[in-house]
Amino acid sequence: MVQDFDFLAGTALSACTRLLGCELSMNTPEGILRGKIVETEAYDQTDAASHSHKGRTPRTDVMFGSPGHLYVYFTYGMHYCANIVTMPEGYGSAVLVRALEPLEGENIMQRFRSGKSGIELTNGPAKWCQAFGIDASWNGHDLRTAPLTLLINPPVPAIDIVQTTRIGITKAVDEPWRFYLRGNPYVSKL
DNA sequence: CGGCAGATACGCT
DNA sequence: GCGTATCTGCCGT
Numbered sequence: 001m002v003q004d005f006d007f008l009a010g011t012a013l014s015a016c017t018r019l020l021g022c023e024l025s026m027n028t029p030e031g032i033l034r035g036k037i038v039e040t041e042a043y044d045q046t047d048a049a050s051h052s053h054k055g056r057t058p059r060t061d062v063m064f065g066s067p068g069h070l071y072v073y074f075t076y077g078m079h080y081c082a083n084i085v086t087m088p089e090g091y092g093s094a095v096l097v098r099a100l101e102p103l104e105g106e107n108i109m110q111r112f113r114s115g116k117s118g119i120e121l122t123n124g125p126a127k128w129c130q131a132f133g134i135d136a137s138w139n140g141h142d143l144r145t146a147p148l149t150l151l152i153n154p155p156v157p158a159i160d161i162v163q164t165t166r167i168g169i170t171k172a173v174d175e176p177w178r179f180y181l182r183g184n185p186y187v188s189k190l
Numbered sequence: 191c192g193g194c195a196g197a198t199a200c201g202c203t
Numbered sequence: 204g205c206g207t208a209t210c211t212g213c214c215g216t
Contacts, residue, residue: 041208049208051201059201077198079209096208126209169208 004152005144008067008086012042012093015086016179019095021156023103026132027147030108033132035100035122036153039180039187041166043083045092049171052092062140064092070148072129072139079126080135084143084150098167098178100128101186124188156181 007018019037026033043050051073052063062071063085071083071094083094100122102109109121109131122128129135132148143150159182166178167189180187 043208051208054202057201073208074200075207076209077200077207079198081208083208098208124210130210166208170206 005068005150008084009088010086012044012086012095013177015084015095016040016042016177017158017161018155019084019097020161020179020181021153023151023153024097024100024132025149025151026105028105028108028133030105032105033108034104035102035128035132037097037099038101038184039097039099040178041096041098042177043094043096047172047175047177049166049169049173049175050092052094056092060092063094065089065140068143068150070138070141070143072134072136074136075126080129081125082129082134082138096125097128098125099123099180099186099188100131101184102131119185123186
């Protein structure tokens with residue numbers, strides 16, 4: 001079955017709600033890692049808090065590329081975070097995946113997370129990246145191709161989605177561009 | 191528990 | 204040089 005990524009060509013904002021409930025699957029030599037997206041944030045080139053706001057640079061090049069790819073960035077000297085690129089080639093826009101709910105391979109994730117378990121496995125952008133073993137080498141990866149793929153699930157009903165302001169940034173703090181699944185324990189912060 | 195400082199390296203000015 | 208879309212541990216209660 002061919003996955004339909006068309007909605008990713010739209011704005012980061014609309015892709016945020018559509019990505020909630022979808023799954024990320026990583027095929028490792030040790031086994032399958034799979035998790036459901038429970039928290040997202042929109043970043044757009046018109047947004048002062050976005051890396052793409054200051055224009056296209058070698059670092060943000062992937063963010064201006066074609067939708068359905070992975071934009072991985074490094075921050076605070078030790079952490080990786082992963083975004084899903086949206087909007088057509090030439091426009092810098094992406095959705096930051098802030099948290100996952102583990103569905104498969106939790107024992108392997110636990111090893112990557114140095115023995116952590118439960119919600120501590122994936123309830124933050126740098127945490128789930130570590131649990132999946134994602135680092136800078138994954139920057140630009142096409143999510144339609146193995147071993148790391150995005151699985152599209154049916155849209156989540158609007159009643160189950162909470163929209164609020166973003167976390168961990170210093171600019172455009174009041175924009176309500178963060179979305180999460182109501183009541184899900186893996187959401188990084190209420 | 192909750193709050194706070196420290197770790198640590200990369201891209202941009 | 205400096206700021207950063209974060210996490211962890213260590214301190215106090």
